[in-house]
Amino acid sequence: MFGDIIFPVIVVAIIGLVAGLGLALAAKFMAVPVDEKQEKIRECLPGANCGGCGYSGCDGYAEAVAKGEAEPNKCAPGGSAVAEQLAEILGVTVDTTPKVAFIKCKGNRELTVSKYGYEGMMSCSAANLLYGGPLSCEYGCIGFGDCYKACPFDAIKMVDNKPVICENICVGCGKCVATCPKSVIELIPKGAKIKVSCNNKKKGAPVVKNCKASCIACGMCEKACENGAIKVTDNLAVIDYDLCTACGKCKDACKRNVII
Amino acid sequence: MKITLITSILLAGILTNNMVLSKFLGICPFLGVSTKVKTALSMSIAVTLVMVISSAVTWPINYYILKQEYNYLQTIVFILVIAAIVQLIEIFLKKYIPPIYKALGIYLPLITTNCAVLGITLLNVQNEYGFVPSLVNALAAGLGFMLAMVLFAGVRERLETADIPVFLKGLPITLIAAALVSLSFLGFAGIGG
Numbered sequence: 001m002f003g004d005i006i007f008p009v010i011v012v013a014i015i016g017l018v019a020g021l022g023l024a025l026a027a028k029f030m031a032v033p034v035d036e037k038q039e040k041i042r043e044c045l046p047g048a049n050c051g052g053c054g055y056s057g058c059d060g061y062a063e064a065v066a067k068g069e070a071e072p073n074k075c076a077p078g079g080s081a082v083a084e085q086l087a088e089i090l091g092v093t094v095d096t097t098p099k100v101a102f103i104k105c106k107g108n109r110e111l112t113v114s115k116y117g118y119e120g121m122m123s124c125s126a127a128n129l130l131y132g133g134p135l136s137c138e139y140g141c142i143g144f145g146d147c148y149k150a151c152p153f154d155a156i157k158m159v160d161n162k163p164v165i166c167e168n169i170c171v172g173c174g175k176c177v178a179t180c181p182k183s184v185i186e187l188i189p190k191g192a193k194i195k196v197s198c199n200n201k202k203k204g205a206p207v208v209k210n211c212k213a214s215c216i217a218c219g220m221c222e223k224a225c226e227n228g229a230i231k232v233t234d235n236l237a238v239i240d241y242d243l244c245t246a247c248g249k250c251k252d253a254c255k256r257n258v259i260i
Numbered sequence: 261m262k263i264t265l266i267t268s269i270l271l272a273g274i275l276t277n278n279m280v281l282s283k284f285l286g287i288c289p290f291l292g293v294s295t296k297v298k299t300a301l302s303m304s305i306a307v308t309l310v311m312v313i314s315s316a317v318t319w320p321i322n323y324y325i326l327k328q329e330y331n332y333l334q335t336i337v338f339i340l341v342i343a344a345i346v347q348l349i350e351i352f353l354k355k356y357i358p359p360i361y362k363a364l365g366i367y368l369p370l371i372t373t374n375c376a377v378l379g380i381t382l383l384n385v386q387n388e389y390g391f392v393p394s395l396v397n398a399l400a401a402g403l404g405f406m407l408a409m410v411l412f413a414g415v416r417e418r419l420e421t422a423d424i425p426v427f428l429k430g431l432p433i434t435l436i437a438a439a440l441v442s443l444s445f446l447g448f449a450g451i452g453g
Contacts, residue, residue, distance in 0.1 A: 003329075011326070012333065012340070020344070023344055023347050026348055031355075
């Protein structure tokens with residue numbers, strides 16, 4: 001009786017008790033304090049782990065924010081709502097204008113002159129390695145959809161070999177910006193009415209020859225603008241969205257229909 | 261004499277009686293965590309560590325407490341002890357060696373009830389190994405596990421870029437590859453033990 005039943009029960013009970021007590025003691029004496037702020041921040045984050053903030057994931061970003069190494073408005077999927085929550089936890093104010101990706105190129109297979117027939121891997125970065133891609137504009141969109149493949153939110157669609165960004169879905173994480181070998185994608189304030197849809201940093205005749213929808217750096221928009229919000233820098237019109245009132249005068253002034 | 265025993269245990273554990281490919285223990289991490297060589301390596305280091313430590317703890321328990329009489333208690337007692345040890349290792353690493361915790365931390369809870377770890381402690385008892393041969397056997401099994409994991413992770417990394425028929429994509433081709441790797445280890449049968 002004792003040897004068959006009670007002894008095994010006692011043995012297992014004692015081992016269980018020792019293990020349990022050991023773990024309880026270990027948890028008490030070897031506890032690692034976790035920053036309360038960090039846990040709170042982590043709870044506010046959406047948990048998509050997209051990496052748009054530049055950290056390994058939501059946990060990494062929460063840690064960085066709690067330590068004060070990162071700004072609280074870097075979370076693109078969470079947008080302004082999350083940024084405000086984080087700012088409240090940290091007790092600071094942040095700039096919460098939501099951003100969307102915008103493709104600064106109107107060029108396509110018809111408008112832009114073709115340089116050569118490309119028959120390689122259908123990837124912008126691969127095509128870019130071969131004399132900067134099959135289109136004659138060295139700054140423009142190649143159109144093989146590397147950004148479309150990179151978008152974690154399916155906000156980019158490919159229409160006639162051209163990526164189209166759906167502004168309602170885009171959260172401005174910037175993955176496409178980092179992927180594009182031509183750096184033709186930019187993050188602009190959501191709902192911006194005036195955009196410059198060209199990335200060509202050259203001027204004059206060769207630009208006109210290469211693409212029908214290109215900025216030739218004529219400076220008409222700069223003259224038309226009353227607020228000084230549009231400037232031609234590096235032979236390309238650039239809008240300062242802090243000053244732009246979306247009056248549309250630059251749009252009318254542009255002979256090349258590049259400002260949309 | 262002793263050295264020949266130890267080498268034969270090592271050889272047998274790594275090649276002939278490979279934990280995964282010959283004994284078919286620990287298949288879940290073998291299929292689950294073998295998508296990249298790096299994670300496979302981290303996982304197998306964690307497994308090796310846990311195997312050796314749990315062998316060191318379960319051997320005295322079996323020898324001094326359970327003995328021959330209560331050997332039917334081995335399974336339940338060993339599971340209890342191993343689960344507690346793994347938790348303890350996790351807490352210890354988190355506190356004192358954070359870099360290793362960051363590298364292995366997520367794999368440790370996975371090992372808690374891994375059949376390969378329980379298997380090695382039970383095999384030690386079954387083969388009636390002494391204390392040191394038990395530890396060597398656990399180390400050999402861990403290294404064998406590592407070999408299998410890294411080899412298979414290499415195969416799987418190649419499979420990613422291979423042109424596989426649609427109906428075999430994913431798990432089916434993985435299982436076929438696992439079978440082939442296992443078959444190749446059959447060639448070691450008879451060596452060392």
